Amino acid sequence: MDLSVTIPGGLHPLALRNPVLTASGTFGYGVEFExxxxxxxxxxxxxxxxxxxxxxxxxxxxxxxTPCxxxxxxxxxxxxxxxxxNEKLPRLPWRELPVIANIYACDPGKFGELAAVLAAEEGVAALEVNISCPNVKEGGILFGQDARQAARVTEAVKMRAGAKPVIVKLSPNVTDIVTMARAVEDAGADMLSCINTLSGMGVDIRTRRPLLANVIGGLSGPAIKPVALRCVWQVSRAVSIPVIGIGxxxxxxxxxxFILVGAHAVQVGTANFMRPDFAFRLVDELNELCDRMGITDWDAFRGSLKA
Structure with a gap:
């Protein structure tokens, strides 16, 4: 099967050799995994x-x-x-595959400033906006948990992103992820990626201390896949822009x-910590699985869940 997929969005759709991308924060700057x-x-x-x-x-x-x-x-x-x-991007094969910059800041103006810097770089194919960041100017509210704030960040990035597609990464730590998705779509997002990590914590009963110095952290890995699938299914049915599945x-x-419930592509994260060659092996395994199942057309398979 030809695994290639084109994700529409903005002036320059993302043309992928296959639907397997790496998730931000789990693959370094890319060069570490060469x-x-x-x-x-x-x-x-x-x-x-x-x-x-x-x-x-x-x-x-x-x-x-943690378990799973x-x-x-x-x-x-x-x-x-x-x-x-200056040091990382020139070492990446950006002429041969899309390199997506994940960005974060603590107020919409800084998000826009960061977008403007990266918009000038030929080697950056798209911007992924991490809205699960503390909004310091609004009393520590997470952008990803407030539809109005999420829309403000999206607008600020779109205004200065030039021709780069803007992907907004959604948080699952909300009451209604569809409301968030529609808010950033209305604000100009070209694509969505979901989900980010779930809030969680762990403790050691022997030392009576938290496992993380920060106490609360982000839960990822196979344990969150059912939540991620639910979010992708809900969001892809509610918006008209493409969704990238993570979790x-x-x-x-x-x-x-993930493709069955509506995703155009996926991002692989925690599995990269278990096996640094995992993403590369996954591409080969996906090709073999599609061949065995007789899947020959992503457009026909995507979102074909019989629910």
Whole structure:
């Protein structure tokens, strides 16, 4: 099967060799995974979250294993956008596959400023907006939990993103994810990715201390896949823009499940920590599975769940 897929959105749709992308924060800047496979075999790379200035992140410990998943409170550690542009991006094969920059900031103006910097870079195919960030100017409210704030961020990014498609990454930590999806679609988002991590925590009964220094972190891995599938199914039925599915993908069957409920593509995250070659192997396994199941057309298979 020809696994390629084109995700419509904005002036420049994303043309992917296959629907397997890497999730932000789980694949570094991409270059770290070159020893484990051919980066150009992937559908695309979403680099770790970028900020205007370098960020140290949260204190240790900031990763903990849980049944069927992991907790993390890394705190969005990164080298800053200028370092990415000057030192990381030139080393990526951006002429051969889409490199997507995940961005975050603490107010809409800074989001827009960051978008403007990246909009000027030929090697950046699209921007993924992490709206699960504290809005300091609004008393610490998460953008992703307030439809009005999420729309403001989306508008600020779209205004300065130029021709780059804007993907808004939705949080599951809301009462109604469909309301959030419609708000950012109305504000100009070209695509959606869902979901981000669920809020969670772990404790050690022997030391009587939390597993994470930050106490609360983001839960990811196979444990959250049912939630992610539900969100993708609900959102893809409620909006007219494409959806990228994220959450607990650990096999080719998982990929097909997300496409079946409406996703155009998927992002692989926690599984990259278990096997650094996982995303590369997944592409081969997906091809074999589609062949066995007789799936020959993504457009016909996508969203064909009989519910």
């Amino acid at each position: 020893p484990y496979g051919d980066l150009t075999a992937l559908g695309g790379i979403v680099v770790k979250g970028l900020s205007l200035k370098p960020r140290l992140g949260n204190p240790m410990p900031r990763v903990a294993e 998943g992991m907790l993390n409170a890394v705190g969005l550690q990164n080298d800053g956008v200028e370092c990415f542009i 607990g993908i650990a096999s080719a069957e998982d990929v097909l499940e």
